[in-house]
Amino acid sequence: EGKETRLRVVLRVRPLTCTETRRGDRQVVHSLGDGAVHVSAARHDATFGFSAVFDAGASQEAVFEGSGMRQLVELAMDGFSCTVFAFGQTGSGKTYTLMGPLAQSETQPASPALLGLMQRSFTCLLEQSRSRGSDLALSASYLEIYNEQVRDLLSPGPPCALPLRWSKTRGFYVENQLRVEFESLEAIVSLLLQGSQRRRTSAHALNRHSSRSHALLTIHIHSRAVSAHPAPGEGWGASACPSKQGTLCFVDLAGSERVKETGSSGELSVEANSINRSLLALGHCISLLAKPRGKRTHIPYRDSKLTRLLARSLGGSGITLMVACISPSSRCLSETLSTLHYASRARSVTTRP
Numbered sequence: 001e002g003k004e005t006r007l008r009v010v011l012r013v014r015p016l017t018c019t020e021t022r023r024g025d026r027q028v029v030h031s032l033g034d035g036a037v038h039v040s041a042a043r044h045d046a047t048f049g050f051s052a053v054f055d056a057g058a059s060q061e062a063v064f065e066g067s068g069m070r071q072l073v074e075l076a077m078d079g080f081s082c083t084v085f086a087f088g089q090t091g092s093g094k095t096y097t098l099m100g101p102l103a104q105s106e107t108q109p110a111s112p113a114l115l116g117l118m119q120r121s122f123t124c125l126l127e128q129s130r131s132r133g134s135d136l137a138l139s140a141s142y143l144e145i146y147n148e149q150v151r152d153l154l155s156p157g158p159p160c161a162l163p164l165r166w167s168k169t170r171g172f173y174v175e176n177q178l179r180v181e182f183e184s185l186e187a188i189v190s191l192l193l194q195g196s197q198r199r200r201t202s203a204h205a206l207n208r209h210s211s212r213s214h215a216l217l218t219i220h221i222h223s224r225a226v227s228a229h230p231a232p233g234e235g236w237g238a239s240a241c242p243s244k245q246g247t248l249c250f251v252d253l254a255g256s257e258r259v260k261e262t263g264s265s266g267e268l269s270v271e272a273n274s275i276n277r278s279l280l281a282l283g284h285c286i287s288l289l290a291k292p293r294g295k296r297t298h299i300p301y302r303d304s305k306l307t308r309l310l311a312r313s314l315g316g317s318g319i320t321l322m323v324a325c326i327s328p329s330s331r332c333l334s335e336t337l338s339t340l341h342y343a344s345r346a347r348s349v350t351t352r353p
């Protein structure tokens with residue numbers, strides 16, 4: 001407790017897509033084993049190191065087991081604030097890693113082998129809570145940040161903006177967000193689906209396939225105090241296990257690069273600019289946080305809603321796992337290098353859980 005802990009950063013390289021293969025893209029990213037990855041292209045030749053690297057052949061299960069996600073779920077149950085965020089350019093596999101292809105098709109349910117980190121974590125959480133036999137209360141909230149507005153993805157009706165506030169005790173928090181209790185895997189998966197469909201509707205209205213918002217699903221884990229039967233002579237109120245309140249937050253970030261390519265205007269450019277601005281703010285905070293504590297200046301969390309909501313995970317008392325996602329294609333080289341630099345910098349960010 002109170003000790004500095006580093007952000008854990010793992011890398012996932014997705015397979016080349018059919019389109020990429022058909023048009024003859026070269027594979028420029030190669031896993032070297034032992035957490036190292038090599039990028040080689042015309043004028044670039046670089047090696048990067050991570051806690052783990054998952055290449056094109058890695059299954060969803062391998063990512064869950066090898067990324068430290070299971071431990072993160074357990075830490076959240078022990079009362080810590082845990083966050084996992086997927087980071088990388090549009091189409092690099094962030095949503096696939098977090099949710100699997102389930103989010104993409106409504107009609108057929110995804111095969112269990114393809115379920116992402118989120119569903120695997122829910123299963124793990126519910127199993128653990130049963131085996132620990134503790135008295136757990138689970139609830140979920142689901143938000144998106146769209147055009148610098150925080151919106152509730154679980155409350156019915158048209159999306160409305162929620163205020164983001166700060167208090168000394170809570171840090172940054174969203175006021176009036178809906179929290180829905182759940183007890184079963186079916187219930188939480190259905191909340192996830194409901195929320196992501198809402199998120200997608202807004203993207204769909206603008207005729208976009210990629211997510212144009214950042215989405216944050218938080219599981220609140222409240223374990224009620226279990227009081228032991230007092231031994232003779234002992235007073236009441238001696239509790240064997242104090243009450244704990246942990247959180248497990250999944251962050252699916254929107255990608256940034258489309259703007260530069262399309263030079264979009266009007267509503268799309270407002271949308272793209274706010275995505276870019278918040279990702280830039282995130283990058284800026286991470287670079288400053290990566291400096292040794294003594295040399296740090298003020299961290300500008302207030303520059304965007306995203307950095308405010310991630311302040312605790314990045315620089316506070318949270319425990320954080322970053323899954324950087326990249327495409328192996330030669331066409332994505334510059335975005336890939338930028339993700340790799342960004343992700344390696346994030347490895348020296350520390351928090352005090």
Ligand code: ADP
Nearest residue numbers: 014015089090091092093094095096097101210
């Ligand atoms: P992002 O959320 O980063 O924009 P997606 O997760 O939507 O990207 O992935 C883009 C496409 O690549 C999707 O069609 C997805 O199914 C596919 N894909 C991503 N990662 C993998 C993977 N590891 N294995 C197979 N297909 C993948």
Ligand code: MG
Nearest residue numbers: 094095210211
């Ligand atoms: Mg996505």
